[in-house]
Amino acid sequence: MSASAMRGLGQGSGAALRALEVDPRLVGMLGALLAIWLGFDLLSGGAFLTPRNLWNLSVQTASIAVMACGMVLVIVTRNIDLSVGAILGVTGMVIGVLQARLLPELLGLEHPATWLIAVLAAVLVGGAIGLLQGALIAWLAIPSFIVTLGGLLVWRGAAWWVTQGQTVAPMDGRFRMLGGGIEGAIGATASWILGGLACAAILAALLASRRRRLRFGFPVRPLWAEATVAILAVGAVLGTVAVANAYPLPAGIARRVIEEAGGTWVPGTFIPHGLAVPVLVAIGVGIVITVLALRTRFGRAVFAIGGNPEAAELSGINTRRTIMLVFGLMGALCGVAACIATARLNAATNAAGSLDELYVIAAAVIGGTSLAGGAGTIAGAMLGALVMQSLQSGMVLLGVDAPMQNIVVGLVLVLAVWLDTVYRGRMR
Template sequence: MRQLEIDPRLVGMLAALAVIWVGFDLLSGGAFLTPRNLWNLSVQTASIGIMACGMVLVIVTRNIDLSVGAILGFVGMVVGVAQARWLPEVLGLEHPATAFIAVALGIGVGGLIGLLQGGLIAYLGIPSFIVTLGGLLVWRGSAWWVTQGQTVAPMDGRFRMLGGGIQGAIGANASWILGALACIAIIAGMAMLRRRRLAFGFPVRPGWAEGLLMGLSCMAVLGAVAVANAYPIPAGVARRMAEAQGIPWPEEGLFIAHGLALPVIVALGVGIAMTVLATRTRFGRYVFAIGGNPEAAELSGVNTRRTLMLVFGLMGALAGLSACIATARLNAATNAAGTLDELYVIAAAVIGGTSLAGGLGSVAGAMLGALVMQSLQSGMVLLGVDTPLQNIVVGLVLVFAVWLDGAWRRRLK
């Protein structure tokens, strides 16, 4: 394990995820570990995973954002009204530009809200807990005022692709191509990093350890693609698709795979981009420096106020993107969207190894934590567990994760 240089907490999370999956599969009679359920699980995790990427940077700076769920609900309403009422009057129904404008609007509105809250925290010195708690109430109430509590539906056809479903899946061939490109990128990236470390005289992993990590990473990618391609489109829909394209329908039917879902691809892209931002840019180094020692960071010339405001702005933009995915998945904008999402997002970041004391966290761990949290919820829904009990379990898991983080930090000292 030392030669592989893998964080033991990451291994622990993977082991916990395996226990959760196997346990729910046994309790559900084999219904959990099916391509259909795993595909749906990945889609359900996408919006939480995207927001968890931003929450990592917020918590690393020794702050918290309790308003992400309310921002999601408010931005979802704005995006829904834009598609159902505003844009059709200008562009007409089902215009090709509607979906792109709606997504840009969602990200922009979310980013502005985040910058506003970040400015209050950074420049006025108001604690983030108070600002975002107030934001939770303000934006949840504002979502109601946008439409006076009415649900807005349906969404633009191209916009709905962002939520997954049959239209939001890229198919088997495209999924295999994307998986192969991901494997090539993993191998090339790890080889380039190894070459750079050798060039500067830094220690590197043994060759066998490097090869093992490359192999395991590629196996995980290709395994995920295989599971996505094992989930077929329903026979009735497949038949209509075949008839529309003039393909004769055989007696045994046709197996048409969903492939990877678009929201999952977007979430993985956000995760990669946020990892690069956090670990390979000056901004990322400033964020972790502020979390490690704010006074020292400021004395070193870091503009801590601007950096902190930008962190909250980025969190708001990611919440806006998640709002687009959640709205597209429901094909409607509702006032209840995003309720308690802040709990799942914070829990995902903390379970993923982000320390509430600041200065420590990883985007990959947060996304894995989001998958753990969503697996718990999905498994309990599959078993018919009541919503109040689901909330109890999530709360206990969050408390346990914080205790575990404290115990780990004490062990390191």
């Protein structure tokens, strides 16, 4: 192919992306994710791209994706939070003690309110820790790097202090649904219904956005671009549901389910898992934080602070309060992630959340959040979390040892920051 033809192809691709209104970095990230999946599937002899592995991958990604949503807002304000893994650890120990020791004595075993109290406690404890750190950063002007680095050590030590290093188990039966597994899937029928509702919501949102633009005289996508976006979005939802429903319950579990329902077990009966509860929680968090960031005064204040802190303060934004609330939100999301991680293990351990800060920051940066502040997307961060977890899951599948996994993650983080720097330089 000649140089002129290649330039024409590049210009055509750029025009198509502009018509679709898609961030080129998002396309690049999707391409990288596809390459990672295909590469690991080839190296593992087809074991990576199986319904079972993809279902487990989605569950493993959930807690990191939840925290990455909060990390986007933290980094957008030109700050950083190195303590997220430690906050997850100490919060997990607190809710573990509540479920395994305190609440059974007060309410009895497997009380219907136990899991609700545990989740509320996780959000409150995590949020309180975040607000404390945010207050130190906003009102005492201590750099966030130092406050959260200290928090990493303090809260990791506090997690050990709660139970003197002992593992706490088991968790409440209803609470375990938050971790996925056999108990934490909604089944095929509910998954298809939820997928259908999601597709309808996507189409309605695209139609409403187009009508709103036309009403105010703003430019709109060409019809082919609008249809392409709709097809891709709906296809992604339906494909996700199809993969979740292609992963069957183990034969022993399926037999028990059928017999408990009064049926007769037939060997080979296929009962799908369906979508996992922690994945639905992560998606719900992502939607809520996206609306908060893009459709509220608080979200606009966050991005204004990241763009120019001095101008934001002069325009009347209470920058100190906003930064404190951002860290409080980050802590609350660590509490939600602690519920997912603790429920998945069915135990609260001292090691919970170790090195999660690395994965969360990497997910946000890979997803397009600039360390210079002022720019970032929640969807990009969640996709970045999937990229990071795919790397880890693939390396585990290939038998790569833990030190090499850390080396790869570190290199990917450095590469992502470098690519962001290059992209920002070209945009100027």
